[in-house]
Amino acid sequence: MDVEKAIRERRSVRAYKDKEIPEKDLKKVLEAARLAPSASNRQSWKFVVVRDKRRKRELAIAAAGQDFIGKAPIVIAAVALEPEHVMRCEVPAYAVDLAIAIDHMTLQAVELGLGTCWIGAFYQDQVKKILEIPEKYKVVALLPIGYPATGKVSKIRKSLKEIICYETFK
Numbered sequence: 001m002d003v004e005k006a007i008r009e010r011r012s013v014r015a016y017k018d019k020e021i022p023e024k025d026l027k028k029v030l031e032a033a034r035l036a037p038s039a040s041n042r043q044s045w046k047f048v049v050v051r052d053k054r055r056k057r058e059l060a061i062a063a064a065g066q067d068f069i070g071k072a073p074i075v076i077a078a079v080a081l082e083p084e085h086v087m088r089c090e091v092p093a094y095a096v097d098l099a100i101a102i103d104h105m106t107l108q109a110v111e112l113g114l115g116t117c118w119i120g121a122f123y124q125d126q127v128k129k130i131l132e133i134p135e136k137y138k139v140v141a142l143l144p145i146g147y148p149a150t151g152k153v154s155k156i157r158k159s160l161k162e163i164i165c166y167e168t169f170k
Contacts, residue, residue: 006110011155013115014068016146021073025112029076029145032108036101039093044082045101048131050075055130059142062126063119072144077131078102083138098140105143115148 001009026049033047050056051074059077060070069075078101080094087093106116119142127139 001111003107006107009152010106010110011115011153012117013144013146013148013150014066014117015149016068016072016115016144017149018071019073019147021114021146025114026074028112029105029108029114032104033078033101036097036104038097038100039085039087042082042085042093042097044080044085044094045098046079046081046137047101048077048079048133050077050131058130059122059127062130063122063142066119066121068117069119069142069144073146074144076105076143076145077127077133077139078141078143079133080138080140083136094138094140102141102143105145109145113147114145116143116145118143 030047030049033045034043038044050059053070056072056075057070059075060067063069078098080098083092083094085093087096102118106118109116120140122139122142124139127133127142128135128137131139133139
């Protein structure tokens with residue numbers, strides 16, 4: 001699959017088949033994150049792979065009761081190891097770095113026939129407790145991953161004209 005096709009086919013999946021993900025496919029998804037660029041190539045991240053049913057149910061509760069999270073075969077927690085690092089442009093590096101890594105994972109998942117859903121609506125303290133993540137780190141996102149239980153749906157996006165300007169912000 002080419003990159004453009006993966007980008008067009010990527011969608012938020014909130015229902016998963018009860019089907020395990022082969023280890024070789026999980027490794028490809030994780031390798032996509034490892035290869036992602038990061039500020040100063042620090043790769044200041046850890047990815048916690050959760051398969052345990054009890055933990056996944058607890059993560060679903062910590063994510064404001066989004067039950068589908070607990071039903072995904074795997075949930076990956078993206079963790080920033082240097083949440084205090086701010087780039088010269090005054091943007092926290094971890095937010096950018098992990099956004100890129102997670103996006104790499106989502107696109108690799110599409111190529112493998114897997115679906116994901118980027119989750120940012122969760123209680124930081126609860127997720128840290130469930131996954132035994134030290135207080136000094138920051139969980140940036142949860143990424144449930146599995147085989148989609150439903151067919152493709154079209155995505156609604158703004159036109160380029162609505163989101164692009166040239167030379168200056170007009």
